[in-house]
Amino acid sequence: MTPASNGLDQVRREDERTTSTEVRSRSAASVRSRLTELRRPSVWVAAVVAVAVAAWVLVLADGTPAGAAADDPGKFLVTVLDAVTFAGLLFVAASGFTLIFGLMRTVNMAHGSLFLLAAYVAIRVQEAMVGRSRNIDPADVGLLDWLVPMLAGAGVAAVLGLAIQQVFLQWNEGQEMRQTLLTLAITVVLADQMLREFGGLAQRMVWPGAVTHFFTIGGERYAATRLFMLGIAVLVGVLLWLWLNRTSVGMVIRAGVDDRQMVRGLGINIKRVFALTFLVGSFLAGVGGVLGASFAGAAPGTDGSWLLNSLVVVIIGGLGSLKGAAAGSLLYGTVVAFSPAYLPSQYSYYAIIMTFGLLALVLAVRPYGLFGRPA
Amino acid sequence: MNLRARLTGEPLALAGLVLFLILLPSLATAFFVNFVMTQTLILGLAAATIVFLSRYGGMTSLAQLLMFGIAGFMFGNAALDGGARGLNLGWHPWAAVGFAIVVTTLAAVVLGAIASRTTGIYFLMLTLVYGVIGYFVFAQIVEISGPGGITSIQRPDLLGPPVRLYYAGLLLSVLAYVGFRALRRTAFGLALQGVRDDPVRMASLGFNVPLHRTLAFVLAGFVAGLAGLLNVWWNGQIDPASISIGPTLILLIIAVIGGISSLEGAWLGAFVYVLVFTYLRDLPLVDRIGITEARFNTVIGVIVLAIMVLSPEGLTGIARRLPVRTIRKELGGTRA
Numbered sequence: 001m002t003p004a005s006n007g008l009d010q011v012r013r014e015d016e017r018t019t020s021t022e023v024r025s026r027s028a029a030s031v032r033s034r035l036t037e038l039r040r041p042s043v044w045v046a047a048v049v050a051v052a053v054a055a056w057v058l059v060l061a062d063g064t065p066a067g068a069a070a071d072d073p074g075k076f077l078v079t080v081l082d083a084v085t086f087a088g089l090l091f092v093a094a095s096g097f098t099l100i101f102g103l104m105r106t107v108n109m110a111h112g113s114l115f116l117l118a119a120y121v122a123i124r125v126q127e128a129m130v131g132r133s134r135n136i137d138p139a140d141v142g143l144l145d146w147l148v149p150m151l152a153g154a155g156v157a158a159v160l161g162l163a164i165q166q167v168f169l170q171w172n173e174g175q176e177m178r179q180t181l182l183t184l185a186i187t188v189v190l191a192d193q194m195l196r197e198f199g200g201l202a203q204r205m206v207w208p209g210a211v212t213h214f215f216t217i218g219g220e221r222y223a224a225t226r227l228f229m230l231g232i233a234v235l236v237g238v239l240l241w242l243w244l245n246r247t248s249v250g251m252v253i254r255a256g257v258d259d260r261q262m263v264r265g266l267g268i269n270i271k272r273v274f275a276l277t278f279l280v281g282s283f284l285a286g287v288g289g290v291l292g293a294s295f296a297g298a299a300p301g302t303d304g305s306w307l308l309n310s311l312v313v314v315i316i317g318g319l320g321s322l323k324g325a326a327a328g329s330l331l332y333g334t335v336v337a338f339s340p341a342y343l344p345s346q347y348s349y350y351a352i353i354m355t356f357g358l359l360a361l362v363l364a365v366r367p368y369g370l371f372g373r374p375a
Numbered sequence: 376m377n378l379r380a381r382l383t384g385e386p387l388a389l390a391g392l393v394l395f396l397i398l399l400p401s402l403a404t405a406f407f408v409n410f411v412m413t414q415t416l417i418l419g420l421a422a423a424t425i426v427f428l429s430r431y432g433g434m435t436s437l438a439q440l441l442m443f444g445i446a447g448f449m450f451g452n453a454a455l456d457g458g459a460r461g462l463n464l465g466w467h468p469w470a471a472v473g474f475a476i477v478v479t480t481l482a483a484v485v486l487g488a489i490a491s492r493t494t495g496i497y498f499l500m501l502t503l504v505y506g507v508i509g510y511f512v513f514a515q516i517v518e519i520s521g522p523g524g525i526t527s528i529q530r531p532d533l534l535g536p537p538v539r540l541y542y543a544g545l546l547l548s549v550l551a552y553v554g555f556r557a558l559r560r561t562a563f564g565l566a567l568q569g570v571r572d573d574p575v576r577m578a579s580l581g582f583n584v585p586l587h588r589t590l591a592f593v594l595a596g597f598v599a600g601l602a603g604l605l606n607v608w609w610n611g612q613i614d615p616a617s618i619s620i621g622p623t624l625i626l627l628i629i630a631v632i633g634g635i636s637s638l639e640g641a642w643l644g645a646f647v648y649v650l651v652f653t654y655l656r657d658l659p660l661v662d663r664i665g666i667t668e669a670r671f672n673t674v675i676g677v678i679v680l681a682i683m684v685l686s687p688e689g690l691t692g693i694a695r696r697l698p699v700r701t702i703r704k705e706l707g708g709t710r711a
Contacts, residue, residue, distance in 0.1 A: 107496050168684070176496050177435060178687045181631055184624055185683060189676035191621075196670065304620035308507045311500050319497070352511040359504065360489050367492035 042364040049361060061342045074218030079341045081217070085226040087333030088233030089291050093306055094313035094325045095240060096284030102257045102320030103277045105176055106169055109183040111285050112307030113190040114157040118286030119293035119302070120198045122153030123205050130206075138212035146208040146294070154286030161282020162275060169278075170271070187303070195300050202299035205290060229291055236287060240322065253277060257320060312355065316362045318372025327370050331358060389639070396545055400538050409537040413609055415649045416544030418629055419642030420551055420602040424595035425630040426641045427555045431564060432591040433494050433571035435635070438486060438502040440626045441509040442479050442596040444618035446603030448513060449475035451525035451613055462519060468531040476600055483596025484589065491585035491592070494574070506623040514615040524614025528607055544605050548642065551598050555638055558594075567591055621672075628679050634689030643690055651675065 057076075061068045069076035097111045126149040127133045130140055168182045211228040214221045244250035252273055256263045264270050292298070292306060309332070314320075317328025335358045339351035362370065400408045421443050428434045453474045456465025466474065490501050513520040534540050558564040569577045570587045578584045607613050625648070633644025655671060686692040 105496075107500065168680075175687065177499075177635075178683055180496060180499060181627075181687075182680065182683045184627065185676045185679035187676075188621075188624060188628070189673050189680070192670060192672035192676065301619075304507065308504060308620070311504050315497075315500060315504065349515045352508060352515055356508045356512075359501075359508075363489055363492070363501070368497070 046361055046365050057338065057342050064342050064344055065340065074220045075341070077218040078220045078222060079337050081222060081226065083334040083337035084330070085230045085333075086337055087329040088230040089288065089295060090309055090313050090329035090333055091326055092233050092236050092284060092291060093288030094310040094317075094329060095236070095322060096281035096288070097310045098314050098317070098320055098322065098325045099240075099284070100278055100281040101314070102322075103253055103260075104169075104173070104274055106165075107176065107180045107183070108161075108278075108281070109180055109307065110161075110164060110186045110190065111281075111310055112303035112305075113187050113194070114161055114282050114285040115289035115292065115306045116194060116298055116303040117160065117190065118153035118157035118289035119205065119298035120153075120194060120203070121156045122149040122290040123203050123293060123298065125149035125152045126205060136206045138206055138209040141206050141208050143208045143210055146206070149205070150287065150290040153290045154283045157286030157289065158279050158283035161285070162279045165275060165278040170274070173274075187307075191300065191303055194303075200300055202297045203293070204297040205293040207294050225294070229295060232287075232291060236284065237326065240284075244322065249273070249276070312359065314369070315359065316369055318366075318369030321369075321371040324369055324371030331362075393545075393549055397542075400541065405537075408541055411649050411653055413537070413541045413544055415642065415645045416541070416548050417602050417605045417609060417645075418626070418648065419645035420544065420548050420605070421599050422626055422630040422633070422645055423548075423551055423555065423638055423641035424599045424602075425627060426633075426635060426638050427598075428591060428595045429630070430636050430638070431555075431559065431567050431571065432588060434490075434498045434588065434592070435495075435627075436502045436592070436595065437499060437623055437627055438505040438509070439595065439599045440618055440623045441506045442483060442599035443603035443606060443626075444509065444513065444613065445482055446475045446479040446600035447607035447613040448520060448525065449478045450604055450607055451521075451528045452519055455525065455528065468529075472531070472604060475604060476597065479600030479603070480593060480597050483593045483600075487589040487592030487596070488585070491588040494571075494588075503620075503623070506618070507620055510615060510619045510623075513618065520615050524612055524616075526612040528611050528613070530608035534608060540605065540609055547601055547605065551601075552638055563587070563590070625675070628675060631679055632682060632689055634691035636688055637691040640689055640691040647678075647690065648675070651678070 058069045062071075067075060093111075093115060097108060100106055100108050126141070126145060127136070129145050129148065130136050132140075164183070164186060168186065169179050172178055172182075207225045207228070211224050213224050215224055216222070242250075244254060252263060252268055252270075256270060256273060260270060263273075288306070289298070292302070312332050313325060313328040315328075316331055317324030317326070332355070335354050336351075339354040343351060343354075366372070396412075399412065403412075421439055424439050424442075425436055428436045428439075450471050452462040453464045453466045453471035454468050456463050464471075486502075486505055490498055490505075493501055530540065534543055559568070566577065566582055567587050570582065570584050574584045577587075629644040629648050630641055631644070632647050633640025633642070651674060652671065655674060682689055682693075686696065688695070
């Protein structure tokens with residue numbers, strides 16, 4: 001299917017250079033096709049659900065933990081902040097996953113393990129730097145005591161990811177299912193070995209003291225650490241965008257996403273590009289892991305739940321697309337933050353079903369995610 | 376001639392194997408039959424649904440253990456009364472069986488319909504998400520899972536003695552194997568394989584591609600539900616942790632060990648898994664090299680890693696390749 005659709009794109013691009021009358025008739029046709037898309041029932045269902053949810057949150061949601069947004073704008077604002085900051089963490093975790101898939105078509109099921117390993121390593125390094133293993137006071141943690149462990153943890157994840165790629169994935173490129181199962185097996189082994197090494201208790205990374213304080217917004221106290229997390233996520237996103245769009249390596253990667261064989265044919269050593277992408281993708285998983293460990297702690301099982309989070313984000317957003325990862329993170333973060341706050345109190349633990357509802361809704365309208373395309 | 380050709384080779388070997396398994400309770404110890412073999416048959420039946428979907432539909436599903444768990448939880452909720460955890464509906468056991476099967480099948484219809492437009496890697500990821508969300512549903516909504524799981528579940532009187540459970544597992548396994556094999560040659564099975572190979576062409580020939588995928592998923596969900604019922608009778612209890620991400624991956628791993636493209640491999644993989652799980656601790660010297668019972672997952676993971684590196688078709692794939700090589704060697708020898 002891909003060559004055919006590429007051909008169509010080619011024709012379309014050439015069309016755009018032709019006379020204005022044709023352009024006008026084409027745009028009329030595209031408006032018509034957009035209208036026919038609107039007539040699809042699933043699009044209508046999605047629109048109706050979106051309007052109903054908005055009405056519920058804004059006006060109707062009495063008797064929920066947060067109350068209707070019109071009555072309690074402060075709570076609403078805080079929930080929005082929760083959604084956006086959590087989306088930032090989701091984006092960092094999922095961007096590496098989607099980057100690796102986009103270029104190599106490898107579904108790296110070990111992503112969650114790399115996430116957790118980086119978290120554990122960073123916690124160990126931080127304990128060594130502060131010189132205490134328990135009850136670390138945020139005031140004792142300087143910015144460097146957080147940044148250096150983060151780089152150490154993410155570096156270990158990056159190196160391990162590269163090793164996995166070189167040993168297990170490089171020689172069977174193109175065999176998607178085999179690669180997926182290999183990374184699944186690695187996940188099982190890593191989870192078991194991490195349990196042996198780091199124990200079964202939940203551990204926590206401590207935010208630097210400089211950002212550990214509260215401020216007041218709309219009458220509610222809010223933790224500045226969450227905004228710090230969002231800031232790092234935005235920084236990661238911007239750097240990633242600049243790297244992919246403004247450097248020659250990024251150009252090669254984007255070309256590789258579209259057509260690997262052609263890039264290879266042009267004499268570019270794509271094996272090296274693959275290795276670099278895996279390194280960066282695993283590094284991003286590690287950064288996500290350290291953020292996650294500072295935000296919610298690290299324990300056995302964190303790897304599985306963050307593999308799930310990354311999967312949900314990329315399934316919603318579309319595999320292989322950075323834009324999709326951002327959109328998917330925002331949507332999923334919104335659902336995760338809003339459902340416990342705006343479901344009636346006695347049903348608030350049904351929030352997980354909302355995630356499933358979001359997934360079903362998006363897939364009903366776009367089977368390959370918002371920005372995805374058939375592989 | 377035709378009949379003779381059919382009677383030789385594989386079918387005959389399988390018939391012999393079934394006969395051996397029927398006679399097994401009088402040959403082996405009760406522990407081997409009621410623990411090792413019953414578990415093998417239950418897990419093999421569940422793993423066979425993964426193989427069926429993967430081989431005939433091109434869909435590698437990680438949601439089969441969820442179906443397995445839904446059936447178990449629903450039976451527990453419906454059959455128990457008073458004192459125990461869960462909904463305590465207190466129905467007749469066979470009514471509870473019907474209820475469990477109906478709920479499992481309905482869940483498979485919904486999940487299958489949503490997933491029916493995706494295949495391959497996308498399907499794998501989506502079904503993994505199903506599995507984990509399903510786990511969270513049972514872990515968080517304690518009305519249907521009882522805090523910490525549903526315990527002291529009795530099996531129907533008909534299956535009272537443990538050996539009868541073994542025979543039930545054997546019967547269902549044989550039925551599922553024969554049924555899946557027979558389905559291959561039916562109109563539906565052929566269309567399903569066409570959908571696997573070229574969905575675009577099948578769609579343009581007028582076949583409803585999502586419907587075929589959904590129906591296959593429903594059938595697999597139904598069979599996995601039967602395995603789940605056997606499991607809950609065998610265990611006597613079920614808790615949400617038993618359908619979390621770890622066991623979900625283990626079920627796929629069982630299918631992979633045996634060979635994801637061969638139906639009989641599902642039971643072979645289950646047998647290997649249960650053997651390792653049961654007897655690893657009895658091996659001499661394992662303690663010396665740091666492999667204890669607690670490191671069981673590492674052993675299983677390394678086995679899968681080795682199998683996937685050697686041959687993506689699993690143990691049956693390796694076994695099939697061996698004789699071919701020896702025959703080739705013999706041929707080479709005669710020519711020389």
